[in-house]
Amino acid sequence: MDLIVEGIKKAFFLILTLDAEVLGITLLSLKVSGLATLISLVIGISVGTVVALSRFPGRQLVVSLINTGMGLPPVVVGLFVTIFLWRNGPLGFLEILYTPTAIILAQAVIATPIVTGISLAAIQHLPANLRLQILALGATRLQMVWILVKEARLPLLAAVMAGFGGVISEVGASIMVGGNIKGYSRVLTTATVMETSRGNFDIAIALGIILLILSFFINAILTQIQQRERPR
Amino acid sequence: MRRILKRGFLATGIALVFLLYAALPALAALPAQKNLILATTTSTQDSGLLDVLIPIFEKKTGYFVKTIAVGSGQAMAMGQKGEADVLLVHSPDAEKKFIAEGSGVNRVIVMHNDFVVVGPSVDPAAIKGSKITPDAFRKIAAAGALFLSRGDNSGTHAKEKGIWKTVGINPENQKWYQQTGLGMGQTLNIASEKKGYTLADRGTWLALQKNLALPILNEGGPILLNVYHVITVNPVKWPKVNVEGANAFSAFIVSVETQRIIKTFGLEKYGGALFFPDAGKKEEELGK
Structure with a gap:
């Protein structure tokens, strides 16, 4: 118990004194997971919408694959991304293994199926007649898609939160592809693992608390957007 | 429907451009040969020794060291695949095998505990x-x-x-x-x-x-006895190995100045030295 109290004290000490290293780690976490989520949103919402609105042979299989992907184990993603990015591997020429870019890539791979799956369900859940109605009112197809996405705003923002929550809390892939390099590719979760194995439990708890506070603020902002009265 | 599909692909394309865009600054910022991948055992990182040594090395030589702290076994496995430049490990029998099979060169004693x-x-x-x-x-x-x-x-x-x-x-x-x-x-x-x-x-x-x-x-x-050696991954076998960087690191870690830092590391915090410098000694002489 003392340890947890010590950890909370340490967390506030680190935040209030703006500890340069912790600040850097926190900002990197935010940047890496934010960019990864952004990439996953662009791909996930587009693919999710396309699959939701179209009918083609093998569609069931595609949907099943996407839903399975929502539970992709981060360490497995980390392993495959590492093997691809090895300098003697197929994407070795990029020379991005053990960089923050590699973490963004791995986290985008983890978040994309989550965003795709939720988007797909959100768009498909809208009443089918809505589409006909929108088209009947003379909207182009692009306008229709835009209206549908706006209609599904609530679950789509849930997709953003699920995607971001999934990657900012992820450690297995980040440590494998990023290497947990001090001042370069060390994020909150990988730093927590390292401090734990160093026996610095107070710092580890402090980093955990900072991660939770960060997640809370991001989700509070997204919830604010989500629950806002619909603009008329 | 086709048009929607097309737009989906377009969006995916834009996403890929985004991805590359995110990747580019990281690529541009780091000239390839400045990077040095050091695969090492966890004890050198967990004890905090590398946090002291690496910044000195980087400042002195201009290399950017990517320390990958894994077990000695995994570090040597990375070396066998040419995925590291230099190793700092403590598993003598496996190291000898690693040298014998041609995966590594220039094995030099660093320290022991x-x-x-x-x-x-x-x-x-x-x-x-x-x-x-x-x-x-x-x-x-x-x-x-x-x-x-x-x-x-x-x-x-x-x-x-x-x-x-x-x-x-x-x-x-x-x-x-x-x-x-x-x-x-x-x-x-x-x-x-x-x-x-x-x-x-x-x-x-x-x-x-x-x-x-x-x-x-x-x-x-x-x-x-727990003896640490530094090994360069064989650049003949793996041409992408940063051999200049690896040699610079080997020279640095056995230099008089670094060995002095190793000798005093942890004295204050733990009341006893964590590592004993051994540069220039023979493995057989230790512990006698």
Whole structure:
């Protein structure tokens, strides 16, 4: 118990004194997971919408694959991304293994199926007649898609939160592809693992608390957007 | 529907451009040959030694060191695939094999410390007072007392397997023998919680001691010697290896100045040195 109290004290000490290293780690976490989520949103919402609105042979299989992907184990993603990015591997020429870019890539791979799956369900859940109605009112197809996405705003923002929550809390892939390099590719979760194995439990708890506070603020902002009265 | 599909592909294309865009600054910022991948054992990172040494090396030479802290076994596996430039490891038998098979060159002695056998203070196998470590291991096996093994091909795991071999006992599949597959710190915590014995490097044990109920029950003797070597990954086999950087690192870590830092590292914090510098010595001379 003392340890947890010590950890909370340490967390506030680190935040209030703006500890340069912790600040850097926190900002990197935010940047890496934010960019990864952004990439996953662009791909996930587009693919999710396309699959939701179209009918083609093998569609069931595609949907099943996407839903399975929502539970992709981060360490497995980390392993495959590492093997691809090895300098003697197929994407070795990029020379991005053990960089923050590699973490963004791995986290985008983890978040994309989550965003795709939720988007797909959100768009498909809208009443089918809505589409006909929108088209009947003379909207182009692009306008229709835009209206549908706006209609599904609530679950789509849930997709953003699920995607971001999934990657900012992820450690297995980040440590494998990023290497947990001090001042370069060390994020909150990988730093927590390292401090734990160093026996610095107070710092580890402090980093955990900072991660939770960060997640809370991001989700509070997204919830604010989500629950806002619909603009008329 | 086709048009929607097309737009979906368009959006995916835009996303890919985004991805590349995110990747580019990182690529541009770092000229390839300035990067040096150091694959090392966890004890050098967990003890904090590399946090002291790496910044000095980087400042002096301009290289950017990517320290990948894994077990010695995994570090050498990375070397075998040409995925690291230089190794700092402590698993002598495996290292000799690594050199012999042509995966590495220029193996140089850096420093040593020692392993200790730790366990619960009640000492159910009564190993305290054993003159030599193999006796202690025999007693643990005979008493069937819980022993936690790293089980991860690390240097510590290799040493532990070597001692079991010395005493002619195969602990695999024994009820009292459990493998954690984790790092030294976590294995020590598990041993402490489960009241088991384990073999640890002194540095990690010293660093974690305050949270553990695991006193040292056996120490000393040449068998518990823990020697660290630096090895360059064979650039003939793997042309992408940054051999200049690896050579610079080897020269740096055995330099007089660095060896002096190693000698005093941890003195203040732990009241005892964590590593003893050995540059220029022969492995056979140590522990005598």
